[in-house]
Amino acid sequence: MGLRIRAARADDAAALDDICIRTGHAGGDATDLYAHPELLADVYLRPYLVLSPDLAFVVANDDDVPLGYVVGVADTAAFEAACEERWWPLVRERHPQGSAEPGSRDAALVQLVHEPRRTDPDVAARFPAHLHVDLLPVAQGGGHGRALLERLFAALRERDVPGVHLGVGAANARARAFYHHLGFTTLEEDDGGALLGLRLDAGRG
Numbered sequence: 001m002g003l004r005i006r007a008a009r010a011d012d013a014a015a016l017d018d019i020c021i022r023t024g025h026a027g028g029d030a031t032d033l034y035a036h037p038e039l040l041a042d043v044y045l046r047p048y049l050v051l052s053p054d055l056a057f058v059v060a061n062d063d064d065v066p067l068g069y070v071v072g073v074a075d076t077a078a079f080e081a082a083c084e085e086r087w088w089p090l091v092r093e094r095h096p097q098g099s100a101e102p103g104s105r106d107a108a109l110v111q112l113v114h115e116p117r118r119t120d121p122d123v124a125a126r127f128p129a130h131l132h133v134d135l136l137p138v139a140q141g142g143g144h145g146r147a148l149l150e151r152l153f154a155a156l157r158e159r160d161v162p163g164v165h166l167g168v169g170a171a172n173a174r175a176r177a178f179y180h181h182l183g184f185t186t187l188e189e190d191d192g193g194a195l196l197g198l199r200l201d202a203g204r205g
């Protein structure tokens with residue numbers, strides 16, 4: 001299978017939603033775990049495509065169908081402010097507070113939509129960028145995750161971004177080992193998961 005990396009396009013949206021949902025449960029398929037699995041894309045994918053389209057890359061097969069993606073932002077604080085203004089209001093309208101079954105996974109995401117987490121300003125200062133990367137099982141383990149991240153890191157370095165962070169759930173040991181292998185270190189950790197960071201300016205004079 002010949003896979004290649006390219007910039008994400010608007011017409012990839014449905015395929016990327018699908019990848020997000022099929023990798024949304026600690027790296028595994030989340031489709032049947034949610035009444036509205038597209039909420040995962042509303043939180044972890046779509047705002048990046050809308051607000052930071054130049055930092056979205058896909059790995060596509062011979063038919064140009066995306067099998068994986070990385071989405072990122074260069075400035076997390078600015079992105080969070082833009083989401084508050086231009087993204088969350090749209091999702092809140094579609095998923096009002098109290099609209100999901102109490103205690104369900106949907107309810108946890110609806111809560112996040114209405115009360116989004118804000119990144120610690122110290123983390124955002126040292127590691128201003130952040131990212132999400134997801135590949136379908138068929139594309140995993142072949143170097144494409146690394147290739148997607150390196151493509152994003154090159155784009156961030158071009159913008160003189162000094163560091164990048166990301167969150168990984170406690171149940172996703174495989175992804176965490178992958179990130180550590182690529183040089184990320186643990187910045188914070190609790191029962192839910194870990195915040196990892198990587199400086200992009202190491203070795204620069």
Ligand SMILES: CC(C)(COP(=O)(O)OP(=O)(O)OC[C@H]1O[C@@H](n2cnc3c(N)ncnc32)[C@H](O)[C@@H]1OP(=O)(O)O)[C@@H](O)C(=O)NCCC(=O)NCCS
Pocket residue numbers: 023026027028133134135136139140141142143144145146147167168169172173174175177178181182
């Ligand atoms: C996690 C994920 C992005 C990794 O991408 P991948 O394409 O499978 O990984 P790669 O093949 O590019 O691996 C890159 C390097 O990391 C190493 N690596 C990968 N997984 C590893 C692991 N669990 N432990 C140690 N090293 C690992 C590889 O050996 C490879 O090393 P090398 O480049 O020095 O030879 C991908 O498997 C995935 O999308 N999983 C499902 C969704 C997910 O969990 N996303 C992350 C949510 S936080």
